[in-house]
Amino acid sequence: MLDFFVNGPYEPLIAIAIIYEIALSLQIQLQKIETLDMAKSMHQEFPLSVGFYKWISYKIIEGNIDMQSKTSKEKRWNWLWDYQVTFLINNHTIDNKDVILVTSDKDIIEMLDSFGYKNKVLTLTEYLDYIK
Numbered sequence: 693m694l695d696f697f698v699n700g701p702y703e704p705l706i707a708i709a710i711i712y713e714i715a716l717s718l719q720i721q722l723q724k725i726e727t728l729d730m731a732k733s734m735h736q737e738f739p740l741s742v743g744f745y746k747w748i749s750y751k752i753i754e755g756n757i758d759m760q761s762k763t764s765k766e767k768r769w770n771w772l773w774d775y776q777v778t779f780l781i782n783n784h785t786i787d788n789k790d791v792i793l794v795t796s797d798k799d800i801i802e803m804l805d806s807f808g809y810k811n812k813v814l815t816l817t818e819y820l821d822y823i824k
Contacts, residue, residue, distance in 0.1 A: 697750045706745040707731035740807050741778040747803045748775075774800045781812050794819045 696702060708731040715722045722730070735742050748771055751757065758764060780791050781804065793813045795801065804813045814822060 693753050694750060697746055697753070702746050702749070703739075703742050704731065704735060707735040707742045710734065710742070710745075738779060738782050740782050740804070740809060741775070743807050744775050744778045744803065747806060770797070770799070774803070781809055792819070792822075 708727060711722070711727050711730045711734060715727070752759065757768070759768065774797070777793060777800065781793050784791065790812060793800070793804070794816055795813060796815050801813050804810060
């Protein structure tokens with residue numbers, strides 16, 4: 693299973709699932725080709741957001757995490773917030789400036805690093821040094 697997450701077509705499938713779920717919740721009927729085109733575009737424009745599901749899936753399987761346990765419910769709810777933050781931390785800029793996430797959250801720092809976005813995350817101390 694881990695090999696599929698790392699080497700298989702997991703990210704494109706995740707992008708398709710995201711587009712499908714959005715269309716379903718908005719009660720929009722999409723043709724198959726539209727769904728595929730939108731998923732391809734999403735994967736290209738927001739690779740970190742699509743890749744986040746890959747990272748989470750890998751963490752759950754590798755760590756044998758029981759997502760229904762009380763510990764997971766108390767600790768892992770933050771992954772929803774992390775997922776939303778990934779839409780801000782991609783290859784896009786604001787006024788030609790990189791978007792930088794300031795956090796000490798170890799999971800999101802690890803995830804950003806694993807996708808090559810280590811330069812887009814700083815701890816508060818690092819950020820304060822950066823803006824001096």
